Amino acid sequence: AVFDEAHHLPAVAAGAFTVEVGFPRFAALGRSLRLLRPPGLDLGRLEALEETAAAFFAALSPAGSEEDNAWPLTTYPLSLATKLRQYLRDLARHVSGLSGAKAAEKEAAERLAREAERLAQELHFILQGEEGYVSWVQATKRLPVLQATPLEVGDLLGQYLFGRLESSVLTSATLSLAGDFGFFRQEVGLATGPELCLPSPFAFQEQCLLYLPLDLPEPNDPDFYAAAVPRIATLLDLSRGRALVLFTSYRALRQAYDYLAPRLPYPLLCQGEQSRQTLLHTFRQEIASVLLATASFWEGVDVPGEALSCLIIDRLPFAVPGHPVTEARLAAIRAAGGNAFFHYSLPQAILRLKQGFGRLIRHRRDRGVVAILDRRLTAKAYGRLFLAALPPCPRTHALEEVRRFFET
Secondary structure, three states, X not given: OEEOOHHHHHHHHHHHOOEEEEXXXXXXXXXXXXXXXXXXXXXXXXXXXXXXXXXXXXXXXXOOXXXXXXEEOOOOOHHHHHHHHHHHHHHHHHHHOOOOOOHHHHHXXXXXXXXXXXXXXXXXXXXXXXXOEEEEEEOOOOOOEEXXXXXXXXXXXXXXXXXXXXOOEEOOOOOOEOOEOHHHHHHHOOOOOOOOOOOOOOOHHHHXXXXXXXXXXXXXXXXXXXXXXXHHHHHHHHHOOOEEEEEOOHHHHHHHHHHHOOOOOOOEEEOOOOOHHHHHHHHHHOOOOEEEEEHHHHOOOOOOOOOOOEEEEOOOOOOOOOOHHHHHHHHHHHHOOOOHHHHHHHHHHHHHHHHHHOOOOOOOOOOEEEEEOOOHHHHOOXXXXXXXXXXXXXXXOOHHHHHHHHHO
């Protein structure tokens, strides 16, 4: 098997091995049984199950503010959970005992009985807190959803994937940290096997300039964006638009948009206003345009040529603290005697920054400036690890150097 963009493998595996139970599965079970309507179906059982499920999921509430969209499963309505699992098992036995007029109907009833039993088992799995998993709640527009996610996927990948393959090839531009594959190997559970780190085909020394301002507050300072957003406007003036601006949060993106929209003489595109495909098409076509984006635009954006001549990154992309899966993984590292920051948070952020940096130079004729507005790159000791992982190119702290670069 060949895995391209293999840096996604740990996250994809974590999603694949996540156990998820939400009210829509109960609703789907009810709809399917009503459509099938096997002879002898007790609709009262079904209605009791649906009402209990709705009450159970409605009773799940965040531990923090109303803005939280995910939180650890620390408490839940025990009596409703017990009743819900019992109703599921009762319904499974009831439906399994029904006989349809046709073989296909009986087979469909058996399948729905197995789904009811599976729901009961998965609900128990999440609520009991399985070892090696973190149980948490995901907010949705309607009722919350229960999830149990593995803390590590290396053993699971070995058992269900790599252990069943004769050979595997994993490729990506962001698997290594300054040529070291150790972090990725640990995440996917591949302790052995040959590795190869190839140099970039691009001449970054001639094609790229890295701008690192020294005079902005650190990102955790309340005044950071008040100073950083005008600096973004200055850089866009020097580049004459033609820029992709990447943010680590949607709130920061909106703050920048509100400042830039009335001031910028270039077409301003903003993630969320149109589809990703439409935004990128417009960005390629309108050469002077500026695209403000976050999240998925940190990778997978391929805009060679003049339309992307300046890449601006607001801050180092450390994972947002507080997500229950991230917090549980950090806690597990600490419990094992490791340093959670250096063993997990830092490598994740370095690889993410590499992905963002890679949006600028997409062709041997491309040329441009990368501006990273986070002074921790130069002020903190760990900043050198970020810089060592980026392609080697000239660096400057002076806007005048940026001006000269665009004028030549």
